[in-house]
Amino acid sequence: MLFCRLSFFALLIVAISSCGGTEETPQENAVTTTYADLFPENISTTTLPTLEIPGWEPRELPELEQKTVECLSKIGIEPVETTEEGPQTVTVESGDTLGVIAKRFETTVDEFMRANSMSDPNKLKVGQTLIIPRKRSEERDFPDGPTVITQDLSCNIDSGLAAYGPDLQPIGGSGKIEVYVSWPRIEGPRESPKVNGRIRGLIQVEIKTFLEEIIRNIERSGYACRAFVDRCMWLQDNYEVMLATDEHFSIRSDRRILLPNLVSFQSEIRTETFDLSTGKPMTIDQLFNPNSAWLTALSEVAIAKLANKEWTDERMFTGAGPQITNFSRFNLTKGGLVLSFAPFTVGGAGTNDMSITIPYSQLEAFWDVSGPVAMLSRNSS
Template structure:
């Protein structure tokens, strides 16, 4: 899998782009900013009312609104050109067998079964539509999955509003709003417009909500900080590719944020896993045999692992109980199923960016034999 990087650093629009063919070149091409060091570890987060700056009256700030719009324009959703309505398909005709169809498309019965979640190759119906798997020759050309570009956006917005500290004394300068987001994009022969569009949409929505909330706060209360007096309004999101194969793409968003009424930053992990054949996200229930008690087994293993983690408490008995929604934040990896949890559902703030890894072998009796995990076990490289 090839990784490249495209970066946007916006002070008032300075753009840098780079792309390398090797790990060393990639490291050398990274844009150096101050954002990476903004986020010290924290153990607890407390929310307090906004500070009231003496003499401040609520007002509209059109110049700040314009700067917010400029930042958002760098991540604006472009029309997604989908060259196909979906993956290529074939219709079963009288006399067809799966072996005949596979041979026609220079594929194999196993590949057709995997692409169509089939457990019995003999159960074909005339008129049935089958997804045509990618050709083996293409897989040999790209053995490590698709080409992934990491795109960076950095906005440093000068509000033009005098900044005040927690003691409500002026800090001697104007307040700043900072945004740093890094997200993946699949390109090359295996580009997936639907997946790229969904991830870009998630990024845009997160930035928009953050900037709107911050702008509303400043218009109402001015720029005052309870913590990090030199910068107390920022958002950082780093998407990490957990798995990238020809069939599945799993990413984790490590999110940190600081608002004026917080005395420390808030951490959270969000996840998405996609079927690259369809471009659609998949849910954790699609990994398991629906006729098994997989959620009970997963809950038992998760609680056992959480018991050995720092910062967890009795909340894990509810947050990791056998409810499908508790395990919606998951990633597929080559080494196992990675589960993350919503903030404060299994313990204090120290658990908000914590994940547990469950080896696939621990749930062998529960996987769907035609699902993604079974596919990974058949293609471990």
């Protein structure tokens, strides 16, 4: 029914335009246009050419560039510590058993198996390297995982240039560039420099890329907005901790951005899940039994859930199809696996910041028995 209405509306526009006079009205050609729906609450992502302020000559703006450098420096740029030692390890020698090794390090066979993703304690090989699990006695003071604090950065940059509206008339006042980002940092005895460094690095790149694009745009075309406001250039990114245990750290960011050539802001969810024993990001295949048909099962469950969501459409059969790249945006939580999707891959603009939660029990037959999900199940029981 919606398709019929849209078709009629399009034909009506064509009919009206064909009946008009021959006088030509200058029009802007859209670069890309996506209309997810016709409702007021829709977040449009229509992209138009940058407005050109009459009389503006491209120029360099060193003072404005310096302000953006000062903004970026507020994040507390620190070198990522690449010299951080990884987890302690032990090499299996002739005559060793897992029980003997566990006793040597005052831990248990089960903890060794969990730390090394082992399913059979008897399958040891001479020369094999094993990760030594952290002692439980050191963890008792931190039953809920590492200490996490929230850091933030806020910049309100005055461009010093008159702001122009969509009619290319001054709207009063100078144009603003705004940045607000909040992110988590692991502190205390369980601080993870690699995790903290990666998160900080991602944020630095994001802010730097945004500010560089804005400066290029302003230097080329001046400060012009698609709305009658003096702040049509901003970035907001809030990171949320989805899971924080002694073994894993899972976060996601709700990123929103407004650029001069957008009629309203764009939204996107991005995620990171870390193995705290190594400090490295995880990929979704590490959660599942590699010998199972987990990817097909995950795709089927995801599509079934997406079908019940607003704004999804036939794109979900491709965007949530059985390709591992479709599920790179995931989070671990105590209640289930949370999936997010790249913009416009499973539907219209309303799906950009939408997530679905799959209870772990729905994929019980496919999880790696010694992996993170099994670990969460054991710890919660």
